[in-house]
Amino acid sequence: MTTSRTHPDFAELVRVSARIGCLSFGGPAGQIALMHRELVEERGWVSEEQYLHALNFCHLLPGPEAQQLAIWIGWKLHGIRGGLAAGLLFVIPGAAVILALSMLYGAAAHLVWFAALFLGIKAAVLAIVVQAVLRLAGRALGTRFRKAAAVVSFIALFMFNAPFPLVVIGAGLVGWFVARQRPALLGLKAEPATPPDTARPWRHSLWSALIGGAVWAAPMVAVLALLGRGHVLWRIGLFFSKLAVVTFGGAYAVLAYMAQQAVSTQHWLSAGEMADGLGLAETTPGPLIMVTQFVGYLAAFRAPAPFTPLVAGLLGAALTTWVTFAPCFLWVFALAPWIERLERAGLLKGALALVTSAIVGVIANLSAWFALQVLFHDLRPTSLGPVSLNLPQLASFDWRAGLIAAVSAFAIIGRKWNVIPVLALAAAGGWLLSQLSA
Structure with a gap:
């Protein structure tokens, strides 16, 4: 159910972005679906039309479209600092896990x-x-x-x-x-x-x-x-x-x-x-x-x-x-x-x-x-x-x-x-x- 609140404060954006970053399994399809559910359907922070336009925009850019979509949503809600927070929190959990796995692999590969x-x-x-x-x-x-x-x-x-x-x-x-x-x-x-x-x-x-x-x-x-x-x-x-x-x-x-x-x-x-x-x-x-x-x-x-x-x-x-x-x-x-x-x-x-x-x-x-x-x-x-x-x-x-x-x-x-x-x-x-x- 969509909430009536359409503009979160910065702290709430950070909390929700961190949640998305920790749950964004399943490749870009799963990540885009997760953000749609969390940000469009449940919280109403961006409209359906805005979300689709932004997704099409991100497909035009080099790089991971799901992360760029997260950056755009943060930018839309809280400018540069919102984009930085949403984009970094989308990457940091996975980066920490893959780094730990890479260290294990380097030590045990043989x-x-x-x-x-x-x-x-x-x-x-x-x-x-x-x-x-x-x-x-x-x-x-x-x-x-x-x-x-x-x-x-x-x-x-x-x-x-x-x-x-x-x-x-x-x-x-x-x-x-x-x-x-x-x-x-x-x-x-x-x-x-x-x-x-x-x-x-x-x-x-x-x-x-x-x-x-x-x-x-x-x-x-x-x-x-x-x-x-x-x-x-x-x-x-x-x-x-x-x-x-x-x-x-x-x-x-x-x-x-x-x-x-x-x-x-x-x-x-x-x-x-x-x-x-x-x-x-x-x-x-x-x-x-x-x-x-x-x-x-x-x-x-x-x-x-x-x-x-x-x-x-x-x-x-x-x-x-x-x-x-x-x-x-x-x-x-x-x-x-x-x-x-x-x-x-x-x-x-x-x-x-x-x-x-x-x-x-x-x-x-x-x-x-x-x-x-x-x-x-x-x-x-x-x-x-x-x-x-x-x-x-x-x-x-x-x-x-x-x-x-x-x-x-x-x-x-x-x-x-x-x-x-x-x-x-x-x-x-x-x-x-x-x-x-x-």
């Missing part, structure tokens, strides 16, 4: 029993990623043209190793052009541009961008001055700063690019460890992109000089979290006053529509990558002209991972089980099957 548990978790993560592909495809591929964009995106990534940012930017440019010439191909209606009569808030946006950019860059300036460009903390901060700008389409969309770079280029962790990190992030509250903290912790933990491994890991995790989430506040504070204008920007909608379609192919590529890494122990690089593939050796198939993945897919996709009990049962199954096959 133990036999620990590896057995994560055999099951990796297999369940494969089912979770496949579910993400199916969900997004159902929403994003409404026309043949958009389906073709998803297929082209998948082929470009899986067979030709095209850079992820290039795929996203290319899809956006094509979507912009098609929205101008043939909007029906994207399922959009041709509408006349009707911008509002209010003044453009350039000054507010400029100051927000300058201050937000300085805050975003501050720890990187310190790392550069104290440790130099060759230190792992500089490489971590630079990599995840770039990632924060191209994370359209949610965490799953960017995971393939992050995994490719962190595993194959930077050599910070193995493909199996990347899957382990995603499994940990699935069990914690907050944005799924928090898995970046796990990567940052392990990268610094394994190249700690001049610090101890634990201190280096903590610094790596803190820096990764900062450069990943600080931009979210920048985007919202700088662009929130433009929300009504962005809602009416037809060409921008077209660009984002095709980006979303391409993201389906991106996540499908992630599914294929995870499947090969989890189900087979031996992959052989094979090149045929411009086509480059890692082909599995059938004799290296892991029947334990295959069985757990199949059961997890049935539970999550077929029976609609919550991911947390599935991950727990998969971990237990991995340990049991490892004992039986020992």
